[in-house]
Amino acid sequence: MLRISSLALVSLSVSACKQLGTNTDTSGARNVQGGAPIVADARIGTPNPPGAEGEWTMPARDYASSRYSTLAQITSANAKNLKAAWTFSTGVLRGHEGQPLVVNNTMYLVTPFPNVAYAIDLTQPGYPLKWKYRPENSQAAVGTACCDVVNRGAAYADGRLVYNLLDGHTVAVDAGSGKQLWRVQMADLNRGETITMAPIIVKNRVIVGSSGGEMGVRGWIAALDLATGKELWRGYNTGSDADVKIGPRFKPFYATERGKDLGLTSWPGDAWKIGGGAVWGWLSYDPTLNLIYHGTSNPGPWNQDQRPGDNKWTCAILARDADTGELVWAFQVTPHDLWDYDAVNENILVDLPVKGQSRHALVHFDRNGFAYTLDRATGEVLLAQPFVPMNWAKYVNLETGRPQIDTSKATKQGKLVKNICPSLEGGKNQQPAAFSPQTGLFYVPTNNLCMDFQSRPVTYIAGTPYIGANAPETGGPGNYKGEFIAWDASNGRKVWGIREPFPVWGGALATAGNVVFYGTLDGWFKAANARTGEVLWQFRVGSGIVGNPITYLGPDGRQYVAVYSGIGGDMGLLIAGDVAANLPFDVRERGTTLPDLARYTSWGGMLFVFAL
């Protein structure tokens, strides 16, 4: 995920990049004003989430990761009347990825490092705090995290709020009092491990995973007991079958995923010990199959010549038994990754028709630019189509699940490979998509960036980056660097898109009022018609948006929409470091990827709440 800036950026030829997947807006869809779904018979694939209809108790609202709310007071007819209702400063600058939770008329926020948690009383005028919790958190974590000191949020269950600290601890606090219940060290800073992801809670188990794919970590995912913090299982994503938790239940769909100890044998020597495969993205859970779905990060180092082989199980989607961590299936999205295409993006569990047959599907918009519709019971690829401009692969072979690579875009040590699309930020990154059963569409915040890539030898030194490549980025084809799109995962096609001047680095929210919401790096929070993509309303918040909107029902019975404002993450720290206006000791010059961004935004850290 890390990007190294370089002053010597070679301007990329726009015309040289094939515009796969950039269909123009489907005018037919624009004429639909409510009523029938655009993709029929598509449903959220898991039961309703715990909590009331107006609550938001887990990062993506439900185990399916739909980010869909049935609240419908705000509609495509009245969204133009939205107004800012109240705001709250988190007291922290840096990238505010993630989202608040709302439970029992209380809103819970978690800030970027130092990872302060706030509980806001929604029943009182002025929204006073019930409590704030300031955890012990090692300052050394700040320089160990690759891509800003972000945190992607908390999960709530059984009166407990659980989240991860950047320095590698997982904490649980009493949701009523803010008192710390337990604090457990899960990751080791001295080996370059941090934690930025949001946990999910499944049957009194807290599921967490590591960050550090740029630091030569060995990625893992683990389950902790909600009551005590005791570790129940931990599965590594490289190494022996025993460590990866591959046993008799492991039945991957494709032949290339079968074989003994592939997590060892698909690496040279001991390279698997420092081979990445972190779990810094989003988690999903299917209660019927009792499977947890997670992606894994890039292999380390980026210099591919130091790790010949498939590098399993990096850049993969893994399905694990929630009780034991056993791997049930695996699908390596980008085998032997050459471009830093982590597969950690969210996996949205939806039942939908594919080729006339209803499937229990998992929909995944990968960094590599393909949108995958998989069978979530088996890992079979049902569909894979480009959802952004891309050129590194021609197509995904559905017989093998593997991409057909354009060899002219294959990176190699010492060779400067130009104009690879998407860039290492991916067609989509951490910004999560949403799904609406009303329309049957997925709402996907995307990037349109390309890169040059040159790798070089790198030595592993614990606690320092293990990368070995430079990859300057620039805008992709067309005069836009991001697009908020609606996607039909039954047919693998874009239905409409809203082009943005900057990558859309904030997540999506879909609501039953036929309204979808998203925010932009230049600080616009927008509501759009879910069927047509018409922008209905927008509001200029204080700092660029890299967080994910939520919606909830207030104690007054009104529907609210909340989102963090606070640019950062890869985009506000690495790509456009000059947006940081508050650091007298770290003044960065304008980058070449997003040279205008600092004109429109500076660092911030605010919650914005909107209502009719």
Place this chain on the structure above:
Amino acid sequence: MRAMHCLSLAAIFASNGCARNGDAAEAREPGIVRRQQQATPPVFIQHPDNIQPGVALHGGFAQLTNPFEGDRSRITEGSALFVSYNCMDCHGADGSGAMGPSLADGRWHFGGTAGEVFQSIYEGRPEGMPAWGGRIPDDQIWRLVAYVQSLGAGKDVSTENFTGKTISKMGH
């Protein structure tokens, strides 16, 4: 692969051409490589929290002068070490800032004299800067100091002017 790494490091150490006492022996077995062979690595990136920005130096670092100050060939060697020890992947190409702060802005969080920069590298700093003292030879640290000090020399980054061409209207 491990062997290859050792070789590449050894080549760097050998190429520095330094003949000071102890350096040759150090070059054959650099601290980093030794460290990888230990079962329990010593603390590398943790740093005493009592060292804060703006606090007076201790231990006599401030009095140190760089034997290689302004020496172009040593600065070039320092730029190679900056890549080899993964400094670049933290601080960015040309020290322009990435995970770690910019070293090319002429601004210094912990002081910009030769002795202060040496101390930052030698002892590490609280927000994740590793302590390299005793892991790489002092004369290599001085080459890094010379390189790092050359990056921001004479720069004025105070003003960023946004007038003129901006993004064209997008959308929709």
